[in-house]
Amino acid sequence: YRNSFKQNKEPITNSTNFIDSTADLQYDNDYVLWPVLKGKKPFSFLAAYTLRKDAKDYISVPLQVPPGGEVMGSAYTYSANDASIADLDDDGAYEIILKWHASNAKNPPQTGFTGNTIIDAYKMDGRLMWRIDLGKNIRSGAAYTQFLIYDLNGDGAAEMICKTADGTIDGKGKIIGDSTKDWRTYGDPNQNIHGKVLNGPEYITVFEGRTGRELATANYIPDRYPLNGWGGIGGNGGNDSTGSRPDHFTTGIAYLDGKLPSAVFVRGWYGRSVVAAWDWRGDTREEKLTL
Numbered sequence: 001y002r003n004s005f006k007q008n009k010e011p012i013t014n015s016t017n018f019i020d021s022t023a024d025l026q027y028d029n030d031y032v033l034w035p036v037l038k039g040k041k042p043f044s045f046l047a048a049y050t051l052r053k054d055a056k057d058y059i060s061v062p063l064q065v066p067p068g069g070e071v072m073g074s075a076y077t078y079s080a081n082d083a084s085i086a087d088l089d090d091d092g093a094y095e096i097i098l099k100w101h102a103s104n105a106k107n108p109p110q111t112g113f114t115g116n117t118i119i120d121a122y123k124m125d126g127r128l129m130w131r132i133d134l135g136k137n138i139r140s141g142a143a144y145t146q147f148l149i150y151d152l153n154g155d156g157a158a159e160m161i162c163k164t165a166d167g168t169i170d171g172k173g174k175i176i177g178d179s180t181k182d183w184r185t186y187g188d189p190n191q192n193i194h195g196k197v198l199n200g201p202e203y204i205t206v207f208e209g210r211t212g213r214e215l216a217t218a219n220y221i222p223d224r225y226p227l228n229g230w231g232g233i234g235g236n237g238g239n240d241s242t243g244s245r246p247d248h249f250t251t252g253i254a255y256l257d258g259k260l261p262s263a264v265f266v267r268g269w270y271g272r273s274v275v276a277a278w279d280w281r282g283d284t285r286e287e288k289l290t291l
Contacts, residue, residue, distance in 0.1 A: 001032045001033075002029055002030070027053055030048070031050070034046065053101050066131070068226070075103040076114070081100060082101075089209065090156035090157040095123055095209075100119070101283065102114050102115030102116070104140070105233070106141045108143050108245070108247040111117065111189070111195050112195040113184060114140040117133075117140045118131060118134070135176075138197070139196070139197060142248060143247060148263050150261055152281075157209050158209045159207060163205075163265070165183070170207060170214040171213055172247040174213065176205060176217055177201065185197070192262045193243060198242075203218065203220055204289065215282055224243065224246040228274035230272045232270065234269065245272075252264045264277050278290065279291075
């Protein structure tokens with residue numbers, strides 16, 4: 001119903017949407033959605049909405065841009081990058097999960113130091129729910145951080161899972177691993193490993209959607225070694241020992257047991273690829289990632 005007048009001639013049974021092409025958008029339009037149960041309209045409606053005459057065809061979400069910084073004498077800033085949506089707090093509405101891209105981000109073959117990778121969660125009105133800083137031991141770039149947002153344990157609220165490292169800071173300020181460790185490669189800037197992270201532990205962490213707090217952390221599987229063990233017939237058919245091929249990652253969600261989703265992480269693109277599937281079934285009795 002628009003402005004108390006029914007708009008569809010027949011009950012809508014073959015879709016989940018209805019296009020109102022005759023509304024006069026110079027005025028406010030009040031819509032009410034009534035269900036039809038066994039051919040009859042019940043006492044109460046399902047939903048009501050007013051389309052304002054000044055309405056826009058997009059939602060503007062204000063962002064809190066992280067402050068830039070400086071690394072090895074080079075200044076950097078942040079811009080909005082990859083994003084996903086999910087219901088993080090089981091309130092029936094989507095939230096936005098956004099990765100911030102440092103202006104000095106690198107692809108794995110490129111040398112140099114980068115700013116930290118930062119991931120935010122926002123309400124649709126721009127309220128910041130949490131901020132996770134992956135730390136200096138995760139390079140900023142398109143290939144490094146693939147994050148998944150999904151309700152992995154079936155409790156109605158989504159979790160986030162991604163690769164982490166020493167010095168990652170969760171949404172509550174807790175540090176993962178050893179924050180004193182700097183695993184970046186220093187030396188001759190002309191070397192093809194300068195600024196890359198070729199040593200140190202690698203982790204995978206699941207974070208609570210509501211707060212961004214760390215729920216569980218495990219060793220990332222597989223590790224990067226041997227560095228020259230990721231070549232093959234893919235890409236240009238070559239290989240390298242400079243941390244390029246083992247630092248390419250992809251991810252996805254799969255229902256491997258037909259009941260609850262698993263987080264699938266892939267390492268290696270251009271030859272050898274290794275796939276690992278992780279389950280998060282955490283509750284008050286058991287909170288751990290299982291391979």
